Amino acid sequence: MSVFDFLATDDRDFPQLYSPKKHDPKGKPIFRFDSEEDLKELELISVPREETYGDIPYYTSLPYILEVDWQFSPERCRQLLHHLREHMKPNRKYEFWHIWLANAHTEKTYKKGIAEGQSSIVKVGMNIMETDEQMVQQVYMQHEYLNIHFYRMPQQKRQNKK
Numbered sequence: 216m217s218v219f220d221f222l223a224t225d226d227r228d229f230p231q232l233y234s235p236k237k238h239d240p241k242g243k244p245i246f247r248f249d250s251e252e253d254l255k256e257l258e259l260i261s262v263p264r265e266e267t268y269g270d271i272p273y274y275t276s277l278p279y280i281l282e283v284d285w286q287f288s289p290e291r292c293r294q295l296l297h298h299l300r301e302h303m304k305p306n307r308k309y310e311f312w313h314i315w316l317a318n319a320h321t322e323k324t325y326k327k328g329i330a331e332g333q334s335s336i337v338k339v340g341m342n343i344m345e346t347d348e349q350m351v352q353q354v355y356m357q358h359e360y361l362n363i364h365f366y367r368m369p370q371q372k373r374q375n376k377k
Contacts (some may be wrong), residue, residue, distance in 0.1 A: 217316045219268065220285070222259060223277035226307040231281065232259040232298050255286035257294050270316050273329045274336075274362070277308055287355060292348035299343050305369040309343075313361040336360040343367050 222229075231242070234256035238244055248254060259281040264271065267280050285291050303309055314336075317328035337358040341350065343365045354361060 218313070219270075219316045220283035220311070220313050221267070221271065222281040222283055223271075223275040223310040223312065224279045224281070224308060225277050226304055226309070227279055229279065229281065229309075230298075230302055231261050232257065232294075234258045237284075255288075255291075257283070257285040257291040259283055259295075259298065268316055270314065270329055273333065274312055274314060275310055277310060283311070287352070289348045289352060292351050292355075296343070296346060296348060296351065299365055303343055303365065303367045305367050309365040311361075311363040311365060313355060313358070315359060332360050336362055338362045338364070340364045340366065 233240075233242055234253075236245070236248065236253040236256050237258055261279065261281050264278060264280050267282070271280060283295070285295075299309065315332055317332070335358075337354065337360065339354050339362070341363055344367060346365070351363065354363065
């Protein structure tokens with residue numbers, strides 16, 4: 216089994232986020248890195264739903280998937296929250312998922328693994344304008360299966376929280 220983080224949304228225009236250490240400005244991958252730490256930088260990469268892992272439809276019905284490629288750190292979490300604050304729209308759905316992918320060899324064991332994971336999901340709602348990296352870190356580090364529903368109230372302006 217492998218840990219996998221992704222953002223699911225119904226906002227087809229939600230922008231990707233490229234790390235300048237992993238991609239050039241046009242989104243072309245960079246294959247030379249100064250250190251292993253460069254590989255841990257935050258990126259949100261849009262993946263067609265039918266091309267992502269087979270587990271994903273069992274967790275969310277939202278149509279657009281962005282793989283969250285990173286190694287969690289408070290700084291990268293701040294970057295993620297900033298990107299969400301800047302681009303989230305009121306009345307749209309945004310789900311951050313932290314799951315273990317099923318590691319199965321047959322359809323029966325695959326479905327069993329996913330069912331076991333689903334029964335362990337901790338669901339949390341967070342107002343993006345009132346959320347900071349410590350709040351996310353607290354739930355992220357404590358749960359193997361996590362679904363954070365980020366939302367923005369219609370009257371809230373896009374302001375960076377310090």
